Amino acid sequence: MDPRILPADSDARILRPCRHSSSHQTRRDPSAAQAQASRHLLTSTPFSQTWGGALHSIRSPCQSQHREEETMARPHIEPFCDRDVPFKKMTLPGFPSGMHYKMLSLDKDTGACTMTVQFDAGYRQPPGFSYSDIELLIMEGGLRVGDEMCGPGTYFFIPAGVALPAVSTKTGCLALLMYNQTEPNFVESDEDGDGADRSRLIQVNAYDDLSWQVPTLMPATAPGCLLKILRWDEVTGALSFLYCMVPGFWQDNISFHDCAEEAYHIWGTSWIMQFGDLPTGGYFWRPPYINHGPFASEHGILAFGRTDGELYNHFHFNPYTTLKENREWAAEKLKHRKPALFKWIVAHEHNHLTGSELKK
Ligand SMILES: [Fe+2]
Structure with a gap:
């Protein structure tokens, strides 16, 4: 996995309150998260070393009780707020300039991840595909995907190998971006990759085109x-x-x-x-x-x-x-x-x- 995508906000993970503490009514501490994020920015330590250190050397006796869950590919991250950490420039090969990210969670074995992403005004991405399934939810601003303008609430599920047309934004866009099997990657191409299954492609404006449903799961959550x-x-x-x-x-x-x-x-x-x-x-x-x-x-x-x-x-x-x-x-x-x-x-x-x- 490319160490450049390891999370810059990894220190924030140690802010997770211990579930075995005497008080169960814990609150997030944004000032502590910002201080730790700032400390991270001041260090020149590679992200891979910083992240490993945060998980393995900074562990309270209480945290050690969570070893079982920490052995999972994506560790338990809760609570975390992306407003407490800065964006980082996306520098992985293939990605155009003008894309910034906050790493929310990362599978350290595969590179699969969830990020908050900012596409700067003027961002342009040529046609292309990823080797991973991708999920994208536009939250603010908009993206032009081919000839179509996609605004807030637009959700994409883009199967691995399915090529999107050119993507751009005039005024900028804030989105959630998820790579489900691999680290973020982009291959410039006018055509789908080998084995791509375009029938699985989903594009929908969830705000405008879908109705709210009462969950039918049983046992059910509370009304509302x-x-x-x-x-x-x-x-x-x-x-x-x-x-x-x-x-x-x-x-x-x-x-x-x-x-x-x-x-x-x-x-x-x-x-x-x-x-x-x-x-x-x-x-x-x-x-x-x-x-x-x-x-x-x-x-x-x-x-x-x-x-x-x-x-x-x-x-x-x-x-x-x-x-x-x-x-x-x-x-x-x-x-x-x-x-x-x-x-x-x-x-x-x-x-x-x-x-x-x-x-x-
Ligand atoms: Fe739940």
């Missing part, structure tokens, strides 16, 4: 949390979606899931018992089986979310359960809900499916 489904992977069950909480939303129980989940606050602040307030620009990458909730939002939120598998809400009221206990509890429930899958889990000594395993 609504969804717009952007993408559903029929193999893995992975979801990409917009969601909102109405003003005054609250949910009094604790959740965990068998899948990882990720969210970015486009607008608004929500509160969660374990991690405090998540404001506009707030982000989390939450590996499976981590307790989260109760939730509340005074004025409501608009957010983008993803999961990497089927989203099932395991609800309970005990904030002290461990990852191991949650995983075992989930497996026990699965024994009754999906007995064949449970047998598979036992055979493989884990119960988190991936796409490649399901396709076999």
